[in-house]
Amino acid sequence: MMTTQLVTLTKDRMVVKLEQDVVPFRNRVKEHATKIGMGLVNQTKLITAASELSRNMLRYAGGGEVLIEVVSKGRENGIRLTFSDKGPGIEDIKKAMQDGYSTGKSLGLGLPGTKRLVSEFDIKSVPNQGTTVIILKWKNG
């Protein structure tokens, strides 16, 4: 039996601790996306999603770390971002994924909007331990 597996080609890590870290982080994601030849629209979606998630991490958890990976599956390449923080966690993920829901003063578009912008989206959270959000955007997806 042949299954196409997800392979990580390169790994890069970045700490997002301050508001000013967001722009350099976005630029780094853009660099990687450009390198694999991702088109402008998909790049913009990915970077916007990355911007939303890094802002969440800053606002609710005082920052965290992002793992930037170039991954490949069969012939398709993509960028996978893993946002990990050691913040308070999300109590009700189902609620947090609803449009218009927010515990802060935002529009509540962050998580559900982000999910719409990427190919794959996964969120795990343990109260009082932290939250991990993984997004993946295929080059042509």
Add this chain to the structure above:
Amino acid sequence: MEKIPILRMGHFLLVTIQVDLYDRLAVNLEADLVQMVNKTGARGVLIDISAVSIVDSFMGRIIGNIANMSKILDAETVVVGMQPAVAITLVELGLPLQGVFTALNVERGMELLRNRIDLDLNPEDDDDDAISDAD
């Protein structure tokens, strides 16, 4: 600290955003612009975002805020030059930019503002309607 310049031109204020905004810069722009509208009595605000490659929900909210606050101070806001990829992303993100006028470029944005203000300066048409309605 960086600051985004606001230019005054007749009844209008012009802002060209040439850098990728981080949150503090955007919040400062919001405050500066609303203060300038108040100080100058400007009737219109034109924001050129043709050099902006990312508008996320925060940035979108700031644009909406500027439009709403200016509206209360009797000024219209028009956002011009949005990159197509940004427009596509905004719609998928679910950000409608309500209450904000948009135009393709600076020229059309200025035209839109002028038309809006001309309307305001000639309110007779509205009065006619009101009278015929009352009949």
